[in-house]
Amino acid sequence: MFAVTILGNNSALPMHDRHPTSQVLQMDESAFLIDCGEGTQTQMNRYKIRRSRIAHIFISHLHGDHYFGLPGLLNSYSLTNRAEDLHLYAPSQLEPILHQIFEVADTKLTYKLIFHPLENEGVIMDGKKITVECFKVKHRITCWGFLFREKEKPRKVDIEKAKEYKVPSSYFSHLKEGEDYRQPDGSIVSNLMVTKSAAPPRIYAYCADTKYDESLCQILKGANLIYHEATYLDEHEERAGLRFHSTAGQAANIAKLAGAKKLIIGHFSSKYNELQPFLDEASAIFSETDLALEGTTYLVR
Amino acid sequence: MFAVTILGNNSALPMHDRHPTSQVLQMDESAFLIDCGEGTQTQMNRYKIRRSRIAHIFISHLHGDHYFGLPGLLNSYSLTNRAEDLHLYAPSQLEPILHQIFEVADTKLTYKLIFHPLENEGVIMDGKKITVECFKVKHRITCWGFLFREKEKPRKVDIEKAKEYKVPSSYFSHLKEGEDYRQPDGSIVSNLMVTKSAAPPRIYAYCADTKYDESLCQILKGANLIYHEATYLDEHEERAGLRFHSTAGQAANIAKLAGAKKLIIGHFSSKYNELQPFLDEASAIFSETDLALEGTTYLVR
Numbered sequence: 156m157f158a159v160t161i162l163g164n165n166s167a168l169p170m171h172d173r174h175p176t177s178q179v180l181q182m183d184e185s186a187f188l189i190d191c192g193e194g195t196q197t198q199m200n201r202y203k204i205r206r207s208r209i210a211h212i213f214i215s216h217l218h219g220d221h222y223f224g225l226p227g228l229l230n231s232y233s234l235t236n237r238a239e240d241l242h243l244y245a246p247s248q249l250e251p252i253l254h255q256i257f258e259v260a261d262t263k264l265t266y267k268l269i270f271h272p273l274e275n276e277g278v279i280m281d282g283k284k285i286t287v288e289c290f291k292v293k294h295r296i297t298c299w300g301f302l303f304r305e306k307e308k309p310r311k312v313d314i315e316k317a318k319e320y321k322v323p324s325s326y327f328s329h330l331k332e333g334e335d336y337r338q339p340d341g342s343i344v345s346n347l348m349v350t351k352s353a354a355p356p357r358i359y360a361y362c363a364d365t366k367y368d369e370s371l372c373q374i375l376k377g378a379n380l381i382y383h384e385a386t387y388l389d390e391h392e393e394r395a396g397l398r399f400h401s402t403a404g405q406a407a408n409i410a411k412l413a414g415a416k417k418l419i420i421g422h423f424s425s426k427y428n429e430l431q432p433f434l435d436e437a438s439a440i441f442s443e444t445d446l447a448l449e450g451t452t453y454l455v456r
Numbered sequence: 457m458f459a460v461t462i463l464g465n466n467s468a469l470p471m472h473d474r475h476p477t478s479q480v481l482q483m484d485e486s487a488f489l490i491d492c493g494e495g496t497q498t499q500m501n502r503y504k505i506r507r508s509r510i511a512h513i514f515i516s517h518l519h520g521d522h523y524f525g526l527p528g529l530l531n532s533y534s535l536t537n538r539a540e541d542l543h544l545y546a547p548s549q550l551e552p553i554l555h556q557i558f559e560v561a562d563t564k565l566t567y568k569l570i571f572h573p574l575e576n577e578g579v580i581m582d583g584k585k586i587t588v589e590c591f592k593v594k595h596r597i598t599c600w601g602f603l604f605r606e607k608e609k610p611r612k613v614d615i616e617k618a619k620e621y622k623v624p625s626s627y628f629s630h631l632k633e634g635e636d637y638r639q640p641d642g643s644i645v646s647n648l649m650v651t652k653s654a655a656p657p658r659i660y661a662y663c664a665d666t667k668y669d670e671s672l673c674q675i676l677k678g679a680n681l682i683y684h685e686a687t688y689l690d691e692h693e694e695r696a697g698l699r700f701h702s703t704a705g706q707a708a709n710i711a712k713l714a715g716a717k718k719l720i721i722g723h724f725s726s727k728y729n730e731l732q733p734f735l736d737e738a739s740a741i742f743s744e745t746d747l748a749l750e751g752t753t754y755l756v757r
Binding site: 167169170174193196197217218223227231234248249256259260261295296 | 468469470471475476494495497498518519520521524525528531532536547549550552553556560561562596597
């Protein structure tokens with residue numbers, strides 16, 4: 156299971172029952188929260204997100220529609236007696252704001268909140284199955300995208316070949332760890348002969364809020380799933396540029412140039428009631444596009 | 457029209473489709489926002505509150521469930537190009553927090569936000585038709601209640617009497633302003649003889665988060681409508697006290713001792729799914745009790 160669930164797909168002004176940005180990326184039993192607009196908690200309730208699984212939260216930038224739901228979520232974790240560490244990756248200026256908010260409320264969190272200021276591009280989290288890298292995007296204020304990269308998985312046992320070379324199934328766990336097999340007669344069966352490579356590691360790229368920037372494609376190259384903002388339709392391309400946002404067509408262009416497998420678009424401006432035109436414009440350029448719809452889960456594959 | 461609409465009636469942890477504290481008090485064309493928990497904007501959309509009418513916002517204290525919706529609301533006013541001044545009455549420590557939030561986002565509000573720090577009990581706003589007083593309640597951190605007091609209305613013309621004394625109807629506007637009438641023969645008709653007193657000024661009292669405190673009754677005396685928190689049922693009276701909250705029965709006792717006309721109770725703990733027991737307990741002590749239900753408007757009368 157490697158998939159992202161959309162909790163909010165609107166830009167700053169909540170309207171049309173759309174909410175500000177937030178997503179939950181799940182990899183097996185772990186979950187990663189990406190941005191946390193106002194109302195994220197309520198959206199988690201609505202879509203039955205198991206918030207206890209989240210141990211890492213990533214905030215792309217300090218426009219309110221990307222983090223105003225965070226203080227409430229951090230409080231709620233405390234009210235429900237969370238004990239596990241919580242890692243927060245965000246621009247450094249968020250730390251003193253949170254500190255002040257907790258101080259004036261006389262709040263002592265029940266868990267350890269570990270703040271990781273985003274400073275340089277590169278790996279910011281190195282987990283068991285996944286690494287997370289941050290990269291800069293072009294927005295009005297400092298803004299970070301995040302690349303969630305699955306780690307290389309161990310080779311799989313090739314059952315046919317293993318039978319052929321008489322490797323007992325009790326030894327398969329050793330094969331998975333890369334070991335060779337020694338037959339009763341002492342001859343060696345090389346690991347490579349009885350295993351096959353696992354599926355290539357998958358990548359989810361979250362591009363946050365950004366103007367059109369082709370230089371991103373180098374970073375996004377070969378991503379399985381890209382989330383790219385599409386605040387405006389193409390007719391408002393000039394406005395998009397001035398406000399450091401993108402259009403649906405521009406988002407699709409990025410996905411196409413990056414050779415992505417699939418694209419989801421979101422952060423729709425409140426001025427648009429209907430979303431179909433976003434899909435139409437993007438799909439014309441990159442057919443594997445979906446709207447990032449709230450409550451919907453998109454597989455990274 | 458003098459009435460309060462409930463936007464959020466839950467305590468800190470949003471659950472059961474209940475939201476953290478927020479209310480809108482309307483007097484004719486003016487509206488006053490009282491507390492602003494996370495999601496208040498969305499609740500305003502849901503219940504068709506005309507937010508442009510709000511020129512005064514009152515924040516009782518700095519627990520997040522009473523103000524985490526405020527930064528988003530202030531932003532949204534700016535995104536929709538609000539031009540009118542907005543007055544904010546809140547504990548002084550909120551000002552630097554908001555300042556920092558706007559600074560890191562490089563936000564310049566399109567309107568003037570006038571911050572009024574709550575420091576002493578007494579009148580904090582003196583409007584055309586209403587005055588607002590703040591008073592201290594007993595909570596874990598400094599917390600303020602608010603008393604919205606309608607101003608004395610001008611006396612009404614007693615049409616029968618006016619006819620009897622031959623006051624022409626063209627002079628009625630002068631009577632309303634308290635003037636006497638001079639008859640053609642020079643004799644004076646005293647204003648009091650041809651007018652009657654208007655309905656007595658009405659009072660709405662918002663008691664914020666507080667433990668049971670009978671000394672409040674002096675301030676609340678004769679209020680037409682009291683909102684009092686009822687975080688717990690009576691069986692958790694001890695816990696209520698320890699956490700500086702009240703039970704349903706305690707809220708009802710306050711309303712009874714204060715001689716209020718009506719009571720609404722809210723700030724229900726998330727541990728309770730059903731609210732009927734709150735109403736049952738409070739009504740047994742003070743029959744004129746209602747649950748403060750989200751989306752419902754309660755007249756101050």
